[in-house]
Amino acid sequence: MLNRVVVTGLGALTPLGNDVKTFWKNIVAGKSGAAKITKFDSTLFRTQFACELKDFNVTDYLDRTEIKRTDSFTQYALIATDEAIKDSGFDFKAMDPFDVGVIWGTGQGGMETFEQQVTEYALGDGHPRFSPFFVPKFLTNMASGMISIRNGFMGVNYTPISACATSNTAIMEAFNHIRLGKAKIIVTGGSEAPITPVSFGGFSSMKAMSSRNDNPQHASRPFDVDRDGFVMAEGAGALVLEDYEHAVKRGAHIYAEVTGAAMTADAYHMTSTHPEGIGATKAMQLALKESGIGISDVDHLNMHATSTHVGDLSELKAVLALGSIDRLKISATKSMTGHLLGAAGAAEAIVSILSIRDQVIPPTINTEVLDPAIPSNLHIVLKESINHKVKVAMSNTFGFGGHNATVIFRAV
Missing domain, CATH: 3.40.47.10 (Thiolase/Chalcone synthase)
Known part of the structure; x- marks a missing residue:
């Protein structure tokens, strides 16, 4: 018999809010997160705007050592999962650590780190002065690894990748593991930090993104006769999935069931x-x-x-x-x-x-x-x-x- 799976924790770091409460409030209000890019000079790009995080300073959430050793996509993951884990209201230290897993998605991984390191090498004197954190920072599986390290979760841990379908793939995998009895709790979701010159430029050259530079907030217009492409965004979303019986036994707040x-x-x-x-x-x-x-x-x-x-x-x-x-x-x-x-x-x-x-x-x-x-x-x-x-x-x-x-x- 398959186990039922429920959602007991949520976390968000998005262009519409740096926590779930703010994110949802702005979603319901119909706000737009689009604006001119601030992360780099986009003047010469076909598209010059995106949905960036607002009023965000990573030092408000992570210490300097964590920041030095991680790419932005991992930092976003850690911040969103911290909120989701806290929201779940459970003392994970009281559990067998092998009963708690992480299945975390990302499409590009550490694009920011990869781009920075290659640029520095290309513009340097030819000596290979790469950071010892270069490889672990850009690896796509590093967010899932760091979430487990930060929290001591020793169960199933990996990163599925299916481009823009990745987060749903991760949720599906977490759902399947729990209902098959392979874990009691899994932290899942996805994070992305794609607003870099190379990543952004690649999508722009494909003409996949809107070029409505004079009106960014109205650029993403699904189903409209004049739609002209998507608007790139960054951030993370996290869910705590849990075995239903386990959640009921501990008196957890249940948001919904994954069916x-x-x-x-x-x-x-x-x-x-x-x-x-x-x-x-x-x-x-x-x-x-x-x-x-x-x-x-x-x-x-x-x-x-x-x-x-x-x-x-x-x-x-x-x-x-x-x-x-x-x-x-x-x-x-x-x-x-x-x-x-x-x-x-x-x-x-x-x-x-x-x-x-x-x-x-x-x-x-x-x-x-x-x-x-x-x-x-x-x-x-x-x-x-x-x-x-x-x-x-x-x-x-x-x-x-x-x-x-x-x-x-x-x-x-």
Whole structure:
């Protein structure tokens, strides 16, 4: 018999807030996190804005030694997981450390460190003066490793990578480990620190990002007829997943239950989703089947919807292929947060979970004129949040390489 899995802790470090409370408040209010880039001079770049963290100083959270030895993506992970672990209200020191694991995602890992070290070498005198922390700082698995080291978690520990579907992949893996009895608690989620000249420049050269430099806050506009690409973002989202019986026994506060999660591959294109959304449809169908429900039972869908022409439409086609969607309310919160890449699924999982807790569906902002190709029977929540009964919420993420990942949460 499979174990039930619940969410007992949340943590967030995002462009809309450096903790869960602030993040959710600004999501519900329909705020945008986009602004001109401050991390480097973007004057000569095609795109010159992003969703950066605000009023953030890493020294407020970590000591100098930790900062010296870690890349920003690991620092973001440590900060978000600290909040989630505290929020879970559990004394992990009282547990067998092998019962607690970490499955943490990132798409790029230590891009900032890699770029800095290679630049210094290229501009130097040819002598290889690399930092002894160069390799451990940029390794993609280092965030999961450092979370376990910081907290003494000795259970399963690794980093799945599936580009922008990574966080949902990590949540799915944590869900599977717990329900199979391989762990009692797993800290999961994802972090990303991609706003560097090289990373940003690469996406910009692909023309994947919006170039609405005169109006950054309105640049991410999913489903709009004039959408022109996504807005890059940085940050982290963390969840504590726990065996249901274990959580009940200790009197834990339970946010929601994870009831289903699934992945498929488009097998179609390196960077583009399948135009008919075939892989996305199958991922959602599998997650629904695992949850024991149909699409007619889902109240809220937080779409991947990055604000690209092909991606938005293919995902909507995928949703329509599921069947009756009369009660389904759709939102695309990347319109506010920007696209956190490998951390997107974690941030959006938090949004989905809190929509269940507060019975609120957040808006899709900036969409002024719906693309005429969008069917009229889709209920997309635009401009402002709505109060609505939410028992089941589903969250989609897709990634370069054709990865599709869906996670479903239900009220307990």
